[in-house]
Amino acid sequence: MNNFRVLLATTFVVLSAYTVAVISDHGINLVPIFFGEIVEMTWSGQFNLDFMFFLILSATWVSWREGFSVRGFFLGTLAFFGGALFLSVYLLVESFKVKGNIQVLLLGRQRATQNGKTF
Numbered sequence: 001m002n003n004f005r006v007l008l009a010t011t012f013v014v015l016s017a018y019t020v021a022v023i024s025d026h027g028i029n030l031v032p033i034f035f036g037e038i039v040e041m042t043w044s045g046q047f048n049l050d051f052m053f054f055l056i057l058s059a060t061w062v063s064w065r066e067g068f069s070v071r072g073f074f075l076g077t078l079a080f081f082g083g084a085l086f087l088s089v090y091l092l093v094e095s096f097k098v099k100g101n102i103q104v105l106l107l108g109r110q111r112a113t114q115n116g117k118t119f
Helices: 002-026 030-039 043-065 070-097 102-107
Strands: none
Touching: 002 070, 030 043, 043 070, 070 102
16 A cells, blocks of 8 residues: 555656646646647547546546535545546545555445445
8 A cells, every 4th residue: 555655746746847837838728738739630539538537537436436426526526627636635535545445446435335244
C-alpha cells in the first residue's frame, strides 16, 4: 500500500507542476481546445475522447463507491472535472481512512462489509 501511496503522491505533484506550467504559458482556456480536437477527428481528438470516457468512468466509480449520495455526486463531479489531480488525492486520503484495506478502498465500506464483517 505504501508504494501505491507514493505513486499517488508523485502523480499529484508532477501533474500539478505540469498544469501550473501549461496554464502560465497557455491560460485556462482548455474547453474549446479539448473539444475542438475531438471535432477535428485527429489523433489528439481520439486521445481526448478516450480520456473523457476515463473521466466518466472515474466519476461513476467515485459516485458509486460513495453510495450515489449527495456527497458521492459531488465527489463524482470533482472526479470528472479534476481528473487524476482529484483522484490521486481522493485515493490517498481514502487509503489512510481504510487503514490500507484494498477491498474497502475499492468497494467502499458498505459494499466491503458483509454480515457485519469487513473483508
